[in-house]
Amino acid sequence: MGLLGIDIGGTSIKAGIVSREGRILAKSRIPTAREAGVAGVLEGIKKLVEDLRERAGPGGESPAVAGVGVPGSVEAEQGLVRLAPNLGWQNVALREQLQELLKLPVTVDNDAHMAALGEMWQGAGREYGDLLMITLGTGIGSALILGGAVHRGAFGYGAEMGHVKVLPDGPPCRCGGRGCLETLASATAMVRMAERELAAGCPSLLSGRRPLEARDIVEGAARGDEVSRKVLNTAARYLGTALANAALVAGPAVIIIGGGVAQAGDIVLEPVRRAFAEALGAWQVKAVPVVAAQLGNDAGFIGAAYAAQNLLGG
Missing domain, CATH: 3.30.420.40 (ATPase, nucleotide binding domain)
Incomplete structure (x- = not known):
């Protein structure tokens, strides 16, 4: 069957x-x-x-x-x-x-709920019944699994991490708000940040890349490009802070990051882990692993x- x-x-x-x-x-x-x-x-x-x-x-x-x-x-x-x-x-x-x-x-x-269930069943969350999954793409998708079941909240939008406000009066979001996480840490946001740096005349390996994509930024960071590294570190700071806030509220045993950008591995994940640990501070009684999704x-x-x-x- x-x-x-x-x-x-x-x-x-x-x-x-x-x-x-x-x-x-x-x-x-x-x-x-x-x-x-x-x-x-x-x-x-x-x-x-x-x-x-x-x-x-x-x-x-x-x-x-x-x-x-x-x-x-x-x-x-x-x-x-x-x-x-x-x-x-x-x-x-x-x-x-x-x-x-x-x-x-x-x-x-x-x-996003289905993808998180998939990772819990056969992917990076196999050992855990409590997990938070974030997918970095055009926007930011997310899902919270508690006790092996999707947490929806009273009105069906529990764990909508993409629209958590991380920068008051920040960039406008398609939801009508400002400073939402997806305006600062999604793949789209990374490209937008890099384009601003290039427009300001900053020398970069990214110059001439059209259309510029998030994977170009990841590759640039791996090759030591300063603009690429600045963009990744900036996005990681916002993402790590938002994840720390979510961890304090929901207490997941693991945080899984999906999307094409996350598949690059530690060059993307390490800055997020550092920002996450820094934001948690003394509340990090036990390290919560931040890992890449496995099922693609x-x-x-x-x-x-x-x-x-x-x-x-x-």
């Missing part, structure tokens, strides 16, 4: 059939047909799942349940996608539609498959 996990992203849909022990039996991905609306995306998912079933083969474990991660505001109990700007969706009864389409019980949740692009569908297990009962 297999578990179907689906991770719907703004540019691609990733899915896999996973065993109850966490082994990937088959996986695939397709572009997200955003311009075709909800119906077009669902049709793509149907074909993707058919392909996965064929890949798993007649002797494979046919999925009995499905979990789906979506980038946006999700009412998990109702299976309702309230708002998913990257998909252009609003008030989509996704669970109901997918159950009809796939002929399977379906659970739906935010993609598979985390979302693996976590969605894990979440689907609750539909099996028994």
Whole structure:
């Protein structure tokens, strides 16, 4: 009996059939047909799942349940996608539609929650039931797992780290606030900081890189570029401070950092660890490890498959 996990992203849909022990039996991905609306995306998912079933083969474990991660505001109990700007969706009864389409019980949740569950089950959080996961990308995604379950808060937006205010009167954020963490520590924010330094005439290995990307900054820092190192250290200071505040409130046993930038390893993580320890100060009774995520692009569908297990009962 297999578990179907689906991770719907703004540019691609990733899915896999996973065993109850966490082994990937088959996986695939397709572009997200955003311009075709909800119906077009669902049709793509149907074909993707058919392909996965064929890949798993007649002797494979046919999925009995499905979990789906979506980038946006999700009412998990109702299976309702309230708002998913990257998909252009609003008030989509996704669970109901997918159950009809796939002929399977379906659970739906935010993609960051699913990725954190994936890391807890088969990744960097395997030894922990209490963890905080942050994903650095265009924005900052986050999820808090307490006692092995997603912590949502009373209104569904618990652990929304990307919009924690870390700099009063700081840069404006798309949420309408100012000084949010994602305006200062996301991959997008790092690029913006580097571009300001270059515009000011600071000599750098980054000069002439167009379009400039966060990975260019990481590579520059590894080669000793001062602008790149300044950007990484500045972002790390804000991120480490925010993580320390979260640790004091929630007490996670481990903090996991995901996203392409974090995969660069210690050149990114060490400044964050230093800022985190400095911000905690005397409250750091026991060191909380800050580690890189391990599952990469598979985390979302693996976590969605894990979440689907609750539909099996028994």
